[in-house]
Amino acid sequence: MRMKPNILSTALTLAACATLMLSATARAEEKKADLVGTWSWTQPGRQGGADRTNTLTFKKEGEKLVGTLSTPGRGGGAPVEVKIDDAKLAGDDVSFSVTRETQNGKIVSKYTGKLSGDSIKGKVETDRGDGSAPTPRDWVATRQAAKM
Numbered sequence: 001m002r003m004k005p006n007i008l009s010t011a012l013t014l015a016a017c018a019t020l021m022l023s024a025t026a027r028a029e030e031k032k033a034d035l036v037g038t039w040s041w042t043q044p045g046r047q048g049g050a051d052r053t054n055t056l057t058f059k060k061e062g063e064k065l066v067g068t069l070s071t072p073g074r075g076g077g078a079p080v081e082v083k084i085d086d087a088k089l090a091g092d093d094v095s096f097s098v099t100r101e102t103q104n105g106k107i108v109s110k111y112t113g114k115l116s117g118d119s120i121k122g123k124v125e126t127d128r129g130d131g132s133a134p135t136p137r138d139w140v141a142t143r144q145a146a147k148m
Helices: 003-030
Strands: 037-043 052-061 064-071 080-090 093-102 105-116 119-127 136-143
Touching (some): 052 080, 064 093, 105 136
Antiparallel strands (some): 037 052, 052 064, 093 105, 119 136
8 A cells, every 4th residue: 555655756756857857958948059149358459559349249130140340440540340241150159250351452350169158269360361371369258238
C-alpha cells in the first residue's frame, strides 16, 4: 500500500521538473541574441588627440539588419554618419562593414565580434585601398539604454 503514495509523489515531482524545464527553455528563447539598439565605444584620438566616441545604431527592416555608424568629424567637426553594409548576427557572432568615400578613394572597415548581453567585443580591419595590409584593432561596444 505504501507504493501508491511514492508513485504519486514521483509522478508529481517529474511533472514539476518538466514544467520548470519548459519554462526555462521559453525564457532562454526570449533572451535570444539581439543587436537592435544603439551601441557606443571610445577609441584613442589620432596622434595623442582627445578620445573619439563612435555610435553604432542597428535596426531591423523586415528580416534584414541595417544601421549607421556615426564618428566624430575631424578637428572637432560635425559627426560623420555612414551606412553599415552586410550586417549579420549568427548566434553570437557579429559582422558588418563600413565604406567611406574620401578624396583618396574608398576606405573599407570590416568589423567582427562576439555579442554577450549588452556588449560586443571584437576586431576591426581597415583597408585603405593603398595596397598596405590592414591592421586589426580591438573594439568593445556597449549597448546604450533606450531613450524614452
